[in-house]
Amino acid sequence: MRSRFGTESSRHRCSMGRRTARFGPLLLLLLLPAAWGAGPSRPRELQVSARQAGQAARVALHYLNYRLGSPSALRALGQVRKARLKTIPGIGHKYYLQFTTEDYKSNQNVGTCLATVLYLKRKPRPAVNINCTYTKDQKQIQDNDYNFYKKMRQQTNPIIGKDIPDSYGNIEPSFEPVWALAVAGSSYVMWEKSTENLGYFMAQVKHVKQWISKDDVVDFDYSVMLHEIPTQEMISCHIRIIWTPDHPLKVKYFCLSENQWLESGEGSGTESGSTSGIYNER
Numbered sequence: 001m002r003s004r005f006g007t008e009s010s011r012h013r014c015s016m017g018r019r020t021a022r023f024g025p026l027l028l029l030l031l032l033p034a035a036w037g038a039g040p041s042r043p044r045e046l047q048v049s050a051r052q053a054g055q056a057a058r059v060a061l062h063y064l065n066y067r068l069g070s071p072s073a074l075r076a077l078g079q080v081r082k083a084r085l086k087t088i089p090g091i092g093h094k095y096y097l098q099f100t101t102e103d104y105k106s107n108q109n110v111g112t113c114l115a116t117v118l119y120l121k122r123k124p125r126p127a128v129n130i131n132c133t134y135t136k137d138q139k140q141i142q143d144n145d146y147n148f149y150k151k152m153r154q155q156t157n158p159i160i161g162k163d164i165p166d167s168y169g170n171i172e173p174s175f176e177p178v179w180a181l182a183v184a185g186s187s188y189v190m191w192e193k194s195t196e197n198l199g200y201f202m203a204q205v206k207h208v209k210q211w212i213s214k215d216d217v218v219d220f221d222y223s224v225m226l227h228e229i230p231t232q233e234m235i236s237c238h239i240r241i242i243w244t245p246d247h248p249l250k251v252k253y254f255c256l257s258e259n260q261w262l263e264s265g266e267g268s269g270t271e272s273g274s275t276s277g278i279y280n281e282r
């Protein structure tokens with residue numbers, strides 16, 4: 001990162017040197033502000049309704065939902081309260097955000113988050129730092145996760161399902177946690193794929209199949225449809241999700257878009273592309 005700054009500023013110095021030799025000190029005065037402007041700028045306020053602000057807040061929540069790896073604690077964006085944007089020349093755009101969150105299922109307000117999201121010019125996935133308050137009962141969350149885990153572990157016949165939710169938007173209650181786990185795992189894919197201008201929602205689980213595992217894990221193969229905005233494109237992803245409560249999710253995926261490009265990747269909850277700092281306080 002430093003060397004890029006170095007290159008930029010030495011290039012400016014060189015070109016200024018040539019010109020000042022010909023046009024004298026007056027031009028030096030005119031050019032100086034432009035050269036200074038090439039340094040990191042101060043963050044500027046954004047409208048909380050700006051599409052990029054909501055987009056960046058959703059990226060931060062994809063990261064949070066993936067990292068917490070808890071199907072019972074999924075959060076969606078409530079309202080953006082504050083948004084600022086800093087342009088870092090040669091590096092990328094950094095968003096500073098404050099927003100409220102809602103429980104994924106009940107839509108009840110469950111707390112506020114402070115987050116930074118840095119879209120790097122050269123790296124694919126945005127770097128996220130997020131701290132949130134959480135008003136939901138943590139014990140209840142843990143119990144729900146553990147009960148789902150126990151039920152899946154006791155399964156002698158693998159769970160198999162399709163079209164969750166169905167075309168009427170309904171989710172059969174027994175498949176609700178299976179779907180929620182797909183959202184948590186897809187959040188990894190959505191975080192990886194997100195850019196400043198492209199966002200993702202998990203639209204539907206097309207197909208799910210459980211692998212009965214001898215290890216103490218819950219293991220699912222999913223086919224999911226991701227909805228890309230604002231292009232409205234549907235992207236089909238195959239995602240393998242391996243889960244144990246209170247452990248990072250293990251995710252492997254490949255995706256195929258309507259334009260037939262293929263992408264793949266994998267995550268284990270130890271990604272270095274992002275700073276740590278998930279705090280859940282009441």
Ligand SMILES: *[C@@H]1O[C@H](CO)[C@@H](O)[C@H](O)[C@H]1NC(C)=O
Pocket residue numbers: 114115116129130131277
């Ligand atoms: C989150 O909290 C940590 C530790 O207090 C702090 O270093 C970090 O800057 C915070 N992140 C945000 C986005 O506020």
